[in-house]
Amino acid sequence: xxxxxxxxxxxxxxxxxxxxxxxxxxxxxxxxxxxxxxxxxxxxxxxxxxxxxxxxxxxxxxxxxxxxxxxxxxxxxxxxxxxxxxxxxxxxxxxxxxxxxxxxxxxxxxxxxxxxxxxxxxxxxxxxxxxxxxxxxxxxxxxxxxxxxxxxxxxxxxxxxxxxxxxxxxxxxxxxxxxxxxxxxxxxxxxxxxxxxxxxxxxxxxxxxxxxxxxxxxxxxxxxxxxxxxxxxxxxxxxxxxxxxxxxxxxxxxxxxxxxxxxxxxxxxxxxxxxxxxxxxxxxxxxxxxxxxxxxxxxxxxxxxxxxxxxxxxxxxxxxxxxxxxxxxxxxxxxxxxxxxxxxxxxxxxxxxxxxxxxxxxxxxxxxxxxxxxxxxxxxxxxxxxxxxxxxxxxxxxxxxxxxxxxxxxxxxxxxxxxxxxxxxxxxxxxxxxxxxxxxxxxxxxxxxxxxxxxxxxxxxxxxxxxxxxxxxxxxxxxxxxxxxxxxxxxxxxxxxxxxxxxxxxxxxxxxxxxxxxxxxxxxxxxxxxxxxxxxxxxxxxxxxxxxxxxxxxxxxxxxxxxxxxxxxxxxxxxxxxxxxxxxxxxxxxxxxxxxxxxxxxxxxxxxxxxxxxxxxxxxxxxxxxxxxxxxxxxxxxxxxxxxxxxxxxxxxxxxxxxxxxxxxxxxxxxxxxxxxxxxxxxx
Numbered sequence: 001x002x003x004x005x006x007x008x009x010x011x012x013x014x015x016x017x018x019x020x021x022x023x024x025x026x027x028x029x030x031x032x033x034x035x036x037x038x039x040x041x042x043x044x045x046x047x048x049x050x051x052x053x054x055x056x057x058x059x060x061x062x063x064x065x066x067x068x069x070x071x072x073x074x075x076x077x078x079x080x081x082x083x084x085x086x087x088x089x090x091x092x093x094x095x096x097x098x099x100x101x102x103x104x105x106x107x108x109x110x111x112x113x114x115x116x117x118x119x120x121x122x123x124x125x126x127x128x129x130x131x132x133x134x135x136x137x138x139x140x141x142x143x144x145x146x147x148x149x150x151x152x153x154x155x156x157x158x159x160x161x162x163x164x165x166x167x168x169x170x171x172x173x174x175x176x177x178x179x180x181x182x183x184x185x186x187x188x189x190x191x192x193x194x195x196x197x198x199x200x201x202x203x204x205x206x207x208x209x210x211x212x213x214x215x216x217x218x219x220x221x222x223x224x225x226x227x228x229x230x231x232x233x234x235x236x237x238x239x240x241x242x243x244x245x246x247x248x249x250x251x252x253x254x255x256x257x258x259x260x261x262x263x264x265x266x267x268x269x270x271x272x273x274x275x276x277x278x279x280x281x282x283x284x285x286x287x288x289x290x291x292x293x294x295x296x297x298x299x300x301x302x303x304x305x306x307x308x309x310x311x312x313x314x315x316x317x318x319x320x321x322x323x324x325x326x327x328x329x330x331x332x333x334x335x336x337x338x339x340x341x342x343x344x345x346x347x348x349x350x351x352x353x354x355x356x357x358x359x360x361x362x363x364x365x366x367x368x369x370x371x372x373x374x375x376x377x378x379x380x381x382x383x384x385x386x387x388x389x390x391x392x393x394x395x396x397x398x399x400x401x402x403x404x405x406x407x408x409x410x411x412x413x414x415x416x417x418x419x420x421x422x423x424x425x426x427x428x429x430x431x432x433x434x435x436x437x438x439x440x441x442x443x444x445x446x447x448x449x450x451x452x453x454x455x456x457x458x459x460x461x462x463x464x465x466x467x468x469x470x471x472x473x474x475x476x477x478x479x480x481x482x483x484x485x486x487x488x489x490x491x492x493x494x495x496x497x498x499x500x501x502x503x504x505x506x507x508x509x510x511x512x513x514x515x516x517x518x519x520x521x522x523x524x525x526x527x528x529x530x531x532x533x534x535x536x537x538x539x540x541x542x543x544x545x546x547x548x549x550x551x552x553x554x555x556x557x558x559x560x561x562x563x564x565x566x567x568x569x570x571x572x573x574x575x576x577x578x579x580x581x582x583x584x585x586x587x588x589x590x591x592x593x594x595x596x597x598x599x600x601x602x603x604x605x606x607x608x609x610x611x612x613x614x615x616x617x618x619x620x621x622x623x624x625x626x627x628x629x630x631x632x633x634x635x636x637x638x639x640x641x642x643x644x645x646x647x648x649x650x651x652x653x654x655x656x657x658x659x660x661x662x663x664x665x666x667x668x669x670x671x672x673x674x675x676x677x678x679x680x681x682x683x684x
Contacts (some may be wrong), residue, residue, distance in 0.1 A: 005051055012041045013048055014065060021058035022204040028065035028208035035066050037120040038075040039091060048097045049105065051569075056107040059207030061126065061201060062285050063112040069138070070111075073119025076148070079282075080291055089279045092653050094439060095120065095154035099127040101243025102611055103155075103267075108210060112203040114196055116176070117141045120484055123156040126163065130211065131189065132203040134196040140187065142178030148642070149287030154279035158270045161260065164188045165220035166233055169258075172242060174253050188217040218336025227264055231649055234261035249524055249640050251440040252281050261581035285650065289642035296629035300482060304475025305468065309414065311335060314386035316376070316403060319418055319571075322392030323349025324448035327356050330374035332477040337375050346376045358450060372635045382395065388473065390442055391418040395543050397428045416466060417459075418442035422540075423493050423547040426459035426486030435459035443490060444479075445634055448538070451631040454479045459486040482630040484619045488551040489544070491627065493614055495644070496545060497548045498607035500541060502670075503529030504559040512594065513577055514587040519600045524638025529604060532576050534570035539563050547640055552611070602659050608637075608658060612644035624681045648682045 005015055011646050014026040025048070039519065052060065061228035064070045074095070082088045102109060102124065111125035114134040122143050125131050133139050143152045143160070151157055151173055158286065161169040168187040172179065182188040191211055193201040223229060233258050241253045255277050256487035263273040281287055315326040317338035326349065340346050353374055361367045367576055376380075383389060389411065400419060408417060417439045419429055430436045441457025454469055454474045467483055484491040503516050507530060517528020533541050542563050545556045570576030571583070597603075612627060621627045625638040628643025641647045648656060663671035676682075 008047065010044055010048065012044050015048070018204060019572070020204060020208065022061055022207055023052070023057040023059070024061045024063060024200065024204075026063050026065040027071065030183060033066070034068050034073040035071045035121070036073060037071065037124075038078055038496045039094065039096065042094050042098045046094075046101060046299075047055065049098065053101070053105055054108075055094070056105060059108040059110065059114050059201060059204065060105060061110045061203045061207060062124065062407055064114065066115075069115030069121075070113045070117040071119075071124065071139065072116060073121055073144075074154075074386070076294055079148075080081065080295075083282060083291070089275070089365040092153045092275050092278055095339025096275060098153050099124055100267070100271065103127040108207040110207045112199050113139060113141065113181070113190070113432075114199055115139055116178075119143060119145055119152070119156075120154055122211070123152055123154040123159075126156055126159040129192045130207055130585055131184075131204050132192045132194060132199060133184060133190045134199050134418075135181050135193050136196050137180075138180040139181045141184045142176065143173050144176035144178070146174060146250075146252050147176045147290065148248070148257075149252050149284060149652050150278050150281045150289040151252050152389065153274055155271055155274070156259065157256060158267065162221045162225050164217070166224035166229070166260070169453075170237055172255070173235070179564060183364065186277050187188060188213055188221075192541065197654065211248040211276060220571040228437045230261045230264075231247070234258070246522075246524075247636070248315055250286060251284060251427075252286070255281055261671060269333065286640040289640050289646060292642050292646065293629075293632060293639050296625055296632070297480065299625065300480040300633070301475065304471040306471075306472060308472035308476060310387040310416075310469070310473050310476075312337070312382065312386045314339065314389045316340070316380070316381075316389065316407070317392035317394075317420075318345040318349040319392065320352075321444060322390070323352055323445060324356075324446075325390055325392060325444055326374060327353035328448050329477060331356060331360055331370055333373070334349055334477075335373050337377035337378045337386070339380045339382070343376070343378050346378060350374065350376060360449075380407075383407055385412070386415055386420065387412070388416045388421060390418050395421060395424065395540075395547075397424050399434055400424070400429055404429070404433060404439075411435075413606060414438075416440070416469060418470070420444055421457075423489045423544045425488050427455055430459055430461060437463035438466055439465050441486060441490070443492075445492070447546050451634070452478075452480045452628060453492070454481050455483050455490050455492060455630070455634070456483045457486045457490050458483055476496060480629075480633050482621065482626055482634075484630065485618070487618070487620060489548045491620050491630045493544055494548065494552075494610050494620070495611045495631055496635050498552065498554065498611050498670075500529050500533055500558065501545065501549070501554055502603050502607050504541075505557040506600065507577065508559050511597065511600065512588065512590045514590050515594065515596050516604070517587070519596065521605050523605050524600055526636035529578050531587075534580070535561075535583065537570045539569045548558045599666065602663060606656065606660055606663065606671070609644045609648060609656065609669065610671070613676040613679070613682065614674035616645065616681065617674075624684070643681065644677060649684065651678060653682050 011030045016024040027035050079673045082091050109128040110130045111128040112132050115138045122141055143156055145151050164187045181193045185193050237257045246253045246397045259273050259277045263270050313329045313334045313413045315322050316339045318338050330336040338346055357367055357370050361370050419441050433439055440462055443455040445451035456470050465547045471481040506516050513530035516530050520528045542560045547554050567573050570577050571580050616627050624645040630643050631637045632639055632643050658675050660671050
């Protein structure tokens with residue numbers, strides 16, 4: 001038995017005594033594939049540390065016994081349960097106490113980090129004296145709690161600023177950004193970076209020998225946390241945050257900065273302030289909705305298995321969407337051929353792909369292999385060997401059917417044929433197919449590298465195995481799949497179009513574009529609808545409008561009624577509803593005395609909510625959670641509100657129906673309540 005631990009049995013921790021006197025504590029959460037901190041894990045660790053404090057070894061190294069990473073953080077499932085029971089304060093107090101006990105052990109402690117180290121994983125590492133990380137690409141260290149509407153509450157927000165200095169610490173905590181091992185070492189978060197096979201030996205050696213951090217790092221940690229420095233730095237941080245997020249939408253960053261600004265004293269005083277602040281945040285609607293969004297994301301990830309049977313991908317259409325789909329697939333490890341009717345189109349897409357690879361593949365030695373996976377294929381020879389063909393040509397049903405007639409006879413027996421159509425009903429595309437069971441929509445969103453969602457568009461003749469393979473493919477390329485019905489606009493564009501259409505209508509009435517955009521952003525949308533129309537392209541918006549307006553019973557305002565003139569399609573031409581320079585819109589000044597209509601926000605948002613209710617009623621997606629997930633990850637719909645259906649539940653069906661009725665009386669029947677408002681799911 002290990003000295004000091006005689007007679008104790010553990011479910012989640014394994015103690016290993018090395019010949020050099022170093023005790024290695026291996027975290028191996030029982031019955032889970034990934035390490036997360038649940039309360040029973042913390043209780044067990046507390047008992048273990050209590051015994052080690054009485055009979056300490058020469059040193060302690062904490063490592064993971066899992067293949068998948070170090071620690072993913074706290075168990076978010078318990079977080080939601082504690083919120084419902086009102087016991088979050090107890091759980092945060094326990095985490096703080098256990099990690100503080102680790103920090104007070106009378107022997108050197110080292111965290112040996114390999115793979116992902118997030119949230120509570122980073123906090124336990126911060127409670128150790130030293131940190132060693134593997135130089136593997138999978139090793140990422142972060143504190144992403146802000147994405148759940150809180151901030152590090154197990155001592156992380158107290159320890160990190162004093163370790164690496166306030167600027168670097170707050171950059172991590174306010175953005176939720178994860179660092180590579182090398183980047184973590186550069187700011188002083190990690191003391192040493194080694195190859196994975198050397199990790200434990202290096203950690204043990206560091207524990208026994210110790211090290212002193214460079215003077216500059218130690219000085220930065222002290223100087224930037226003095227009372228005067230906190231009073232100077234905090235307002236600057238608030239100003240930076242305010243450019244990205246409103247305090248009434250996302251209070252956590254502001255609470256984090258303010259708690260740090262006003263709290264000094266010893267470790268217990270600072271931990272108490274952290275705990276009080278985080279407990280208060282955890283009870284806010286923002287935190288509850290962002291936690292819900294986390295579970296929605298996990299559900300979408302769970303739709304994709306591992307067995308997609310896809311190695312080679314052939315993309316037809318080298319425009320912005322097709323070219324970027326091809327580049328992203330190659331970046332994610334697939335062999336890709338890219339076809340178009342003329343070589344210059346392909347060359348332009350390949351040049352854009354190199355920009356992506358330059359940005360994403362940091363290791364210069366690895367970049368050529370990634371680039372080699374994407375090849376020009378003017379004649380379409382790649383069709384015959386492809387496991388998946390993605391059509392991304394012009395949004396015209398006849399043109400697409402003509403392409404399928406050429407491509408389908410050349411496909412392998414189990415190959416899948418898909419379309420990146422954004423709005424055409426799939427029944428119009430399957431009309432002449434020989435193998436409709438192996439055809440589906442695979443609708444990406446622009447920009448492909450940034451937008452996480454892909455709609456898997458179903459039709460009656462599609463095989464379930466086709467959906468399963470496509471969901472697994474989405475998972476393999478790091479995208480979130482959501483299965484949707486093949487009716488016009490599917491899910492995301494069907495909801496987004498009434499929002500954009502009403503914005504264009506308001507614009508045609510003379511309401512300034514910046515005023516319209518400001519109202520939407522105030523609600524929580526990531527971008528105003530006028531700017532969005534320009535970003536998507538007036539040509540694309542007009543084309544989608546022609547497809548969806550008759551289906552939704554809406555009329556198209558002048559701004560979108562006809563395809564735009566050449567050179568005035570929006571951002572891509574530098575001129576649309578706005579003028580664009582260096583990729584940014586130059587919005588005209590609005591007179592200071594301009595009075596924004598008091599119903600403008602409702603005019604923009606409620607058409608989208610109204611259509612969400614109708615889409616749920618018609619079964620465009622299987623349930624309300626999938627609808628909210630699709631709209632949040634496909635449009636950026638105010639995550640802190642939890643999605644359009646959650647917004648209905650929070651605001652109240654009767655209240656929203658009354659507001660729609662008022663809009664209908666003032667602006668017309670396009671605001672009439674759509675079918676489905678009696679759905680019990682809206683009150684759940």
